[in-house]
Amino acid sequence: xxxxxxxxxxxxxxxxxxxxxxxxxxxxxxxxxxxxxxxxxxxxxxxxxxxxxxxxxxxxxxxxxxxxxxxxxxxxxxxxxxxxxxxxxxxxxxxxxxxxxxxxxxxxxxxxxxxxxxxxxxxxxxxxxxxxxxxxxxxxxxxxxxxxxxxxxxxxxxxxxxxxxxxxxxxxxxxxxxxxxxxxxxxxxxxxxxxxxxxxxxxxxxxxxxxxxxxxxxxxxxxxxxxxxxxxxxxxxxxxxxxxxxxxxxxxxxxxxxxxxxxxxxxxxxxxxxxxxxxxxxxxxxxxxxxxxxxxxxxxxxxxxxxxxxxxxxxxxxxxxxxxxxxxxxxxxxxxxxxxxxxxxxxxxxxxxxxxxxxxxxxxxxxxxxxxxxxxxxxxxxxxxxxxxxxxxxxxxxxxxxxxxxxxxxxxxxxxxxxx
Amino acid sequence: xxxxxxxxxxxxxxxxxxxxxxxxxxxxxxxxxxxxxxxxxxxxxxxxxxxxxxxxxxxxxxxxxxxxxxxxxxxxxxxxxxxxxxxxxxxxxxxxxxxxxxxxxxxxxxxxxxxxxxxxxxxxxxxxxxxxxxxxxxxxxxxxxxxxxxxxxxxxxxxxxxxxxxxxxxxxxxxxxxxxxxxxxxxxxxxxxxxxxxxxxxxxxxxxxxxxxxxxxxxxxxxxxxxxxxxxxxxxxxxxxxxxxxxxxxxxxxxxxxxxxxxxxxxxxxxxxxxxxxxxxxxxxxxxxxxxxxxxxxxxxxxxxxxxxxxxxxxxxxxxxxxxxxxxxxxxxxxxxxxxxxxxxxxxxxxxxxxxxxxxxxxxxxxxxxxxxxxxxxxxxxxxxxxxxxxxxxxxxxxxxxxxxxxxxxxxxxxxxxxxxxxxxxxxxxxxxxxxxxxxxxxxxxxxxxxxxxxxxxxxxxxxxxxxxxxxxxxxxxx
Numbered sequence: 001x002x003x004x005x006x007x008x009x010x011x012x013x014x015x016x017x018x019x020x021x022x023x024x025x026x027x028x029x030x031x032x033x034x035x036x037x038x039x040x041x042x043x044x045x046x047x048x049x050x051x052x053x054x055x056x057x058x059x060x061x062x063x064x065x066x067x068x069x070x071x072x073x074x075x076x077x078x079x080x081x082x083x084x085x086x087x088x089x090x091x092x093x094x095x096x097x098x099x100x101x102x103x104x105x106x107x108x109x110x111x112x113x114x115x116x117x118x119x120x121x122x123x124x125x126x127x128x129x130x131x132x133x134x135x136x137x138x139x140x141x142x143x144x145x146x147x148x149x150x151x152x153x154x155x156x157x158x159x160x161x162x163x164x165x166x167x168x169x170x171x172x173x174x175x176x177x178x179x180x181x182x183x184x185x186x187x188x189x190x191x192x193x194x195x196x197x198x199x200x201x202x203x204x205x206x207x208x209x210x211x212x213x214x215x216x217x218x219x220x221x222x223x224x225x226x227x228x229x230x231x232x233x234x235x236x237x238x239x240x241x242x243x244x245x246x247x248x249x250x251x252x253x254x255x256x257x258x259x260x261x262x263x264x265x266x267x268x269x270x271x272x273x274x275x276x277x278x279x280x281x282x283x284x285x286x287x288x289x290x291x292x293x294x295x296x297x298x299x300x301x302x303x304x305x306x307x308x309x310x311x312x313x314x315x316x317x318x319x320x321x322x323x324x325x326x327x328x329x330x331x332x333x334x335x336x337x338x339x340x341x342x343x344x345x346x347x348x349x350x351x352x353x354x355x356x357x358x359x360x361x362x363x364x365x366x367x368x369x370x371x372x373x374x375x376x377x378x379x380x381x382x383x384x385x386x387x388x389x390x391x392x393x394x395x396x397x398x399x400x401x402x403x404x405x406x407x408x409x410x411x412x413x414x415x416x417x418x419x420x
Numbered sequence: 421x422x423x424x425x426x427x428x429x430x431x432x433x434x435x436x437x438x439x440x441x442x443x444x445x446x447x448x449x450x451x452x453x454x455x456x457x458x459x460x461x462x463x464x465x466x467x468x469x470x471x472x473x474x475x476x477x478x479x480x481x482x483x484x485x486x487x488x489x490x491x492x493x494x495x496x497x498x499x500x501x502x503x504x505x506x507x508x509x510x511x512x513x514x515x516x517x518x519x520x521x522x523x524x525x526x527x528x529x530x531x532x533x534x535x536x537x538x539x540x541x542x543x544x545x546x547x548x549x550x551x552x553x554x555x556x557x558x559x560x561x562x563x564x565x566x567x568x569x570x571x572x573x574x575x576x577x578x579x580x581x582x583x584x585x586x587x588x589x590x591x592x593x594x595x596x597x598x599x600x601x602x603x604x605x606x607x608x609x610x611x612x613x614x615x616x617x618x619x620x621x622x623x624x625x626x627x628x629x630x631x632x633x634x635x636x637x638x639x640x641x642x643x644x645x646x647x648x649x650x651x652x653x654x655x656x657x658x659x660x661x662x663x664x665x666x667x668x669x670x671x672x673x674x675x676x677x678x679x680x681x682x683x684x685x686x687x688x689x690x691x692x693x694x695x696x697x698x699x700x701x702x703x704x705x706x707x708x709x710x711x712x713x714x715x716x717x718x719x720x721x722x723x724x725x726x727x728x729x730x731x732x733x734x735x736x737x738x739x740x741x742x743x744x745x746x747x748x749x750x751x752x753x754x755x756x757x758x759x760x761x762x763x764x765x766x767x768x769x770x771x772x773x774x775x776x777x778x779x780x781x782x783x784x785x786x787x788x789x790x791x792x793x794x795x796x797x798x799x800x801x802x803x804x805x806x807x808x809x810x811x812x813x814x815x816x817x818x819x820x821x822x823x824x825x826x827x828x829x830x831x832x833x834x835x836x837x838x839x840x841x842x843x844x845x846x847x848x849x850x851x852x853x854x855x856x857x858x859x860x861x862x863x864x865x866x867x868x869x870x871x872x873x874x875x876x877x878x879x880x881x882x883x884x885x886x887x888x889x890x891x892x893x894x895x896x897x898x899x
Contacts, residue, residue, distance in 0.1 A: 039816065089816035100800065104815040104825070108804040126856040128646070128723035133699035136725075138886035142858045149862060154896030155876060155889040180893050219699055225885035240699070251890065264820075264854075
């Protein structure tokens with residue numbers, strides 16, 4: 001008797017944009033038995049609650065809403081061999097790639113996979129994680145949870161709102177709440193710059209006269225039952241400056257203070273995590289430290305645009321299909337080392353033998369920069385240089401290194417960002 | 421008319437209700453909140469103390485050591501999460517070793533299994549403890565417990581056995597007319613022949629309503645950090661510092677839910693409902709905890725909370741039938757180790773009731789068991805069988821804690837119906853994990869509204885007026 005109920009060549013954990021693209025790509029690349037396991041009642045992931053537009057400009061060359069973007073991919077997947085289990089939660093992946101999951105409809109299942117693609121996305125950082133002091137009032141919630149209430153359930157989580165954090169979800173929700181008749185009093189950002197896309201600052205705040213307080217944070221929340229008042233202070237670095245307090249009478253605090261890849265299942269399976277991204281350490285084909293286990297999308301590193309999630313996931317799905325069909329990759333490994341100005345890179349490891357023409361390296365810089373140079377070196381020698389007129393932590397950077405240059409590199413390459 | 425009316429349904433009120441429910445008596449409970457276990461019982465260190473702290477010969481010593489023995493039985497019978505967990509009191513100097521010696525002697529006198537270890541012996545058992553530690557008191561008699569789960573379990577069994585729980589009833593006045601107490605609340609007037617004051621931090625005010633103004637409340641708040649399960653296995657014991665005048669110092673402890681807690685500090689607050697955390701004082705916990713366990717990764721903080729200790733001017737508990745008011749039993753000033761002592765305090769309360777003349781006969785039949793489904797604690801085969809029996813157990817609602825819809829529906833159908841998202845949290849652990857309810861909050865909300873037949877707008881986060889939603893969206897209003 002086998003110790004599993006079903007067998008698939010490729011099992012994709014998560015049916016958001018990453019999982020849909022990975023499964024689609026796995027099918028396109030020769031896998032015949034592909035399964036997507038999705039915990040929600042429908043595929044699409046977080047896109048389903050992102051009813052604003054701005055998705056797909058890179059991939060589809062047109063402007064779509066989140067549900068439209070997800071719908072396109074769901075339709076593409078329908079035309080493939082992939083099976084989908086919805087309302088089914090993956091609880092554990094064993095080292096020999098048995099995926100255990102629970103479902104109201106299908107019961108408890110153990111599914112044997114030849115290759116796995118991790119596409120669990122990310123979660124929002126919470127009040128507790130950033131230690132916002134004050135009363136335990138109702139009316140403090142993450143921007144994404146508020147977005148779900150408004151866009152999916154049809155309920156308003158508040159009337160007078162202060163938003164902490166200028167991440168994209170916070171900015172989008174500032175506009176959404178305003179359009180729904182709420183008053184957004186302030187968006188408060190700890191950094192001296194916004195962490196969101198510039199287009200969102202313009203379209204979500206400036207167009208609605210919502211003030212953005214940079215270098216400020218919330219230093220108190222007051223309200224025994226519901227939020228009644230929020231106090232913000234200017235900060236010197238991370239430290240509030242006494243005497244700079246501003247009070248807002250409000251009933252709601254929305255938090256958009258960062259996203260964290262959801263890797264609890266990956267960690268328990270034994271996947272090595274990069275403390276900088278809090279996602280898996282990956283090779284050029286998105287394989288993790290576990291052979292046959294791949295990862296893509298926000299579970300690897302938090303992306304700015306879904307189009308890039310799609311691109312990454314198409315590579316991951318293809319590699320998973322190839323692995324399931326028997327392809328093995330050997331050869332030497334080049335470590336990508338981050339130097340000042342570079343917060344992290346994806347991939348962290350590159351095998352030149354597996355590169356056809358060139359490899360794309362994604363990263364984020366540590367601060368807002370004007371004219372800058374991205375310098376790639378190996379063993380002290382220059383490999384490549386890239387110029388940028390503007391760089392910001394809110395926007396993902398990409399550099400492309402040709403195989404011919406990689407072949408000349410030693411066992412590591414270093415990437416540094418400097419002012420030009 | 422009740423034979424006995426208990427004021428307050430925290431850990432002490434629940435324990436008394438549970439014991440009294442075994443007797444042929446009519447018993448009522450008045451609770452000011454909309455749920456039980458919502459005061460100090462939900463915000464403390466969650467430790468069943470071994471019993472080496474209280475001075476030998478005191479009621480506190482007797483009740484603590486008996487209480488933890490009773491807790492073991494009760495938690496097994498009522499399916500409460502409790503885990504035996506050794507404890508250390510660390511000494512960083514020879515001076516502190518003197519305190520350890522004192523505690524050792526108290527422990528021996530109190531009948532507690534205690535040992536004194538040197539620094540190397542300490543680190544052999546708990547390698548994460550600081551190299552600066554020169555020695556420690558060590559006991560294997562301590563345990564950790566789900567404090568609110570413990571109170572909820574006892575209260576539920578009490579209700580099953582016929583005790584009547586009146587929630588959202590804040591006592592405003594107590595009058596004695598002949599042999600009958602008339603207790604006025606914000607909602608109603610209740611009559612009883614005997615009263616048990618188990619009002620926690622508000623017990624002094626309740627005593628004052630019948631003329632005993634002995635107690636001066638000292639509302640001493642304590643703040644804590646909760647860390648992610650990634651830190652939950654760093655230590656496998658409760659790690660105290662040497663006690664000082666404000667309490668037992670900053671401790672580091674695992675929780676039965678698999679997290680780590682760090683805390684508390686101590687500062688006086690205006691009232692027992694002031695459970696805010698403070699940006700200036702809270703971070704001071706970190707260096708104190710690092711002194712004991714240098715490896716704690718505070719990047720894994722997921723939550724902060726504060727609780728108010730029901731302290732008074734006395735070191736001892738204030739447990740007695742009031743001289744000024746016969747048939748009124750005060751269980752007041754129940755600060756630490758109150759959670760440990762609670763079931764023993766309940767037995768004392770019964771003795772006091774008997775002594776005061778209440779005729780007490782045990783029921784022939786009463787329920788003294790309770791079982792709770794916990795999906796997260798099951799193995800593959802148990803989960804498979806469970807979902808086959810009821811598919812609702814296959815639907816995971818809280819991802820972080822692996823809580824199923826079946827468990828939430830179970831909780832709603834138990835004898836004390838939870839009305840809020842946090843009441844579900846206290847019964848099922850939904851929202852206690854790293855996303856703090858970000859994902860499961862709206863789903864729990866929806867299930868509560870559906871099962872209770874209420875509008876989502878009327879479902880509270882916790883207490884009355886803790887509205888989660890303020891109305892419908894424009895589009896939904898049109899519909």
